[in-house]
Amino acid sequence: MTWGALMWGRRPFLPSFLVVASLAAASVAFAPAAEAFELFGYHLWGDKKQELTPEEAAEAVPYKPDLTLTEENEELKESLEESSDLVSRADEPPAGVNALYARAVSDRKRLIAALYADGRYGGTVDIAINGMPIDDIVVGGEPPASDGDVPVKITVDPGPQFTFDEARIVSAGSDADISENPADYGIKTGEVAGSQTILSAGDRIALKWRQKGHALARVDEREIVADHATNTVDVTYHLTPGPVAHYGAPTVEGQERMDPDFILRYAAIEPGKRYDPEELAKAEKRLRELGVFDGVKIREGKELGPDGTLPLTIQVEERKRRYFGAGVTYSNTEGGAVELYWGHRNLFGGAERLRIEGKVGRLGDGDYEDLDYSTKVTFAKPGVLGPATEFTAEVFAIHEEPDAYVRTAAGAIVGMSYKFTDEISAKIGAEVERSRIEDALGEHDYLLTGVPLGLTYDSRDNKLDATKGFLAMLEMEPLYDAEGGNGMLLSETSLSAYRSIDSADRFILAGKVAVGSALGAGLEDIPADRRFYLGGGGTIRGYGYQNVGPHRGNGKIIGGLSYFLASAEVRTRLTDSIGAVAFVDTGNAFRTRYPDFSEPLRTGVGAGIRYLTPIGPLRLDAAVPLDKQDGDPDFGIYVGIGQSF
Structure with a gap:
């Protein structure tokens, strides 16, 4: 069955009268045209632009689409153009007139579905290629003659917009905690009856x-x-709730090098427990x-097993175990940096x-x-003491010569992290480091042992490019x-916040506040690399690297015992990729153990x-010091990867 009174070309499917229809047809083909992206010749996402063979290129039919509405509605027109293959793929001429015809036929379905999504169930879509309606074109016959790009005329009469009238839920079961009011699920009388x-x-x-x-x-x-007389839609949902289900023993499919028992332990699905999506x-x-x-997918059985439990299958697809790569950063105040790495995932x-x-x-x-x-x-x-835990171990060696000091060091750190919830995690570790550091206060040898501790709250929606949430x-x-x-x-505390100010997440306000303090030993007894410095990328952009903070009388940087830092950004998405x-x-950084705001x-x-x-x-920033x-x-x-915070 179809939605009533819709016309493709000029042929009505059914009389414009009361029609009972299935919703499946309304969702067919409605999807915005995907965008593709390539970087340095590598395809990263979206539908890859199809390359024509020399033979196909010789048969290519360049065309010029023109989509018009019979009423003034710029928002609807923009939506239709985004849904239209003829419009969005005009720079990809099809290989022959038959391919152009096929694209037009498919496009008519997409445009009809887009009208459904806007609650318009009485509209028409006419498409003509060089003045000839596509319903009159004979496949394999002579193409419509044209000099230059073939004109493709798309005329859309959207018709009236339908709204909801009556709606109800008919269920084979009942639960006092579950609403049977359709308005609680988005079906509200008088609102647009869009198919989606x-x-x-x-x-x-x-x-x-x-x-x-x-x-x-x-x-x-x-x-x-x-x-169609009142331009309203009535909806009835027929629901079968089925019985309350409990988990069966999960199985694993698709693993190669991974231990299936580890996958089951890490998934932590307890057989016999009540089902919870x-x-x-x-x-x-x-x-x-x-x-x-x-890829990971937990597939649920379509019916309960003989023992009355729900069968579960964990389907996985493993990545390549080994990888390698490189990273590059640059700043005119700190110079460039090149990083090479190799890794093994399993x-x-x-x-x-x-x-x-x-x-x-x-x-x-x-x-x-x-x-x-x-x-x-x-x-x-991961999963040392359950799926919420992870053990890490690190050994390192470093020689660095920022303006404030020269440091040569080697050390090791071991640690354990625990994830309490999706947002809250903690870590504890043990560290040992041997170093020799020369700075404005002299040359010193250190043998440090420490216990790093951390607590994190992270509700960001995207770790790489947040549009909302907090990071504390x-x-x-x-x-x-x-x-x-x-x-x-030594202690540091920071709070970052992100907020979108529009529904499309194109305008983001981001802010960060951080403070740090060093207690116990005096400035001269704390290793120079453990003191606090500001200035340069990652702190106060526009200033010299580590140049904001305490200096000696001769101008040498010595670092501080505390610091305060605040940043604010307005981020705007100009296009999908820019x-x-x-x-x-x-x-500033301060000589005092706590920030001194009199400075x-x-x-x-x-x-x-x-x-x-x-x-x-990929980030490119320019800043000036005030x-x-x-x-x-x-x-x-400053050039780098990732947002500044």
Whole structure:
């Protein structure tokens, strides 16, 4: 059955009268045209533009589409143009007139579905190729003659917009906690009766029952009555809730190197427990976050098993175990940096990760003997004490020469993290480091042992490019220097917030506040690399790297015992792949153990461009200092991957 009184071309399907229709037809073919993206010759997402063979190119038929509405409605016209293949793919001429005809026939279905989505069930779509209606074109016959690009005329009479009148839910069961009011699911009298609204409401009704343990709950039929005399729609949902279900013993499919028993333990689905779709979704998410799978899907049985439980199958597709890559950053105040890394995602079958990396920094910021070098090996073992835990171990060696000090060090860190909820996690570890540091206060050797502690709250919707949510972090580390016999406590706290100010998430307000403090030992007894410095990328853009904070009388940077930092950004998405940012950073580092706000704050302002990719935005920022000091540039340029915070 179809939706009533819709016409393709000029042929009505059914009389414009009362029609009972199935909703499935309303959703056919309605999807905006996908966009493709390639970077350095590699296809990253979207529908890849199809290359024509030389023979096809010779037969290609360039055309010029023109979509018009019989009424003034720019919003609807834009929606139709986004849905239309003829419009969105006009720069991809089809290989021959028959291919153009096929595209036009398909496009008519897409446009009809787009009208359904806008609640218009009495519209017409006429398409003519070089003046000839597509219903009159004979496939394989002579193409309509044309000089130059073939004109394709698309004329849409959208017809009236239908609204909801009566709606009801007919269920084979009842539950006092589940509403049977269609308005609670989006079907409200007098509102636009869009096809997607009708579909989504049925899905929400079934989901409500599933959340109560009815795994097999389904809407068997959506009964639609469209009255063309009043331009209204009545909807009746016929629901079969099914019995309350409990989990059967899950099985695993698709694993290659992964241990299936580990997958089951990490999914943490308890056989016999009452069905909960949110619990299964969290299990899928946990398995994806291991980083070892390309795909994870927990498939539910379509009926209960002989023992009355719901069969579950965890289907996985493993990624390549080994990977390698490189990273590049640049700033005119810090020079360039190049990083190379190699990794393994699944060493022993339990998603154990190994990563080896090396980095050279301060390229172009001085002589070659002043370069920074570092290497690090990191091992991680998830699920050590259950799926919420992860063990990590790291060894490192580093030689760095920022303006404030020269440091050569080696050390190791082990730690354990625990995830209390999706938002809250904590970590604890043990650290040992041997170093030699020369700075404005002299040359010192250190043998440090410490216990790093951390607590994080993260509700961001996207870790790479957030549009809403918060990130709060508290990090503390008690340290003891065996060489100098000094103890100290270092702590840092930060809060970042993100808020979209429009429904399309094209305008984002982002802000960050951070403070740090060092207690216990005096400034001269705290290793220079553990003191606080601001200035440069990641802190106050526009100023010299680490140049904001305490200096000696000779102008040498010595760092502070505390700091305060605040940043604000307005992020705008100009297109699907290009964004712009305006920002301001302010703060200072202080000799005192707590921020001293009687001292002036240093402020930098600037703007930047973002190139949006699946691995995070590529960032280019330019900033100027508003209170330039000795050692600060006239402006700063920063290039990197990811948002600044």
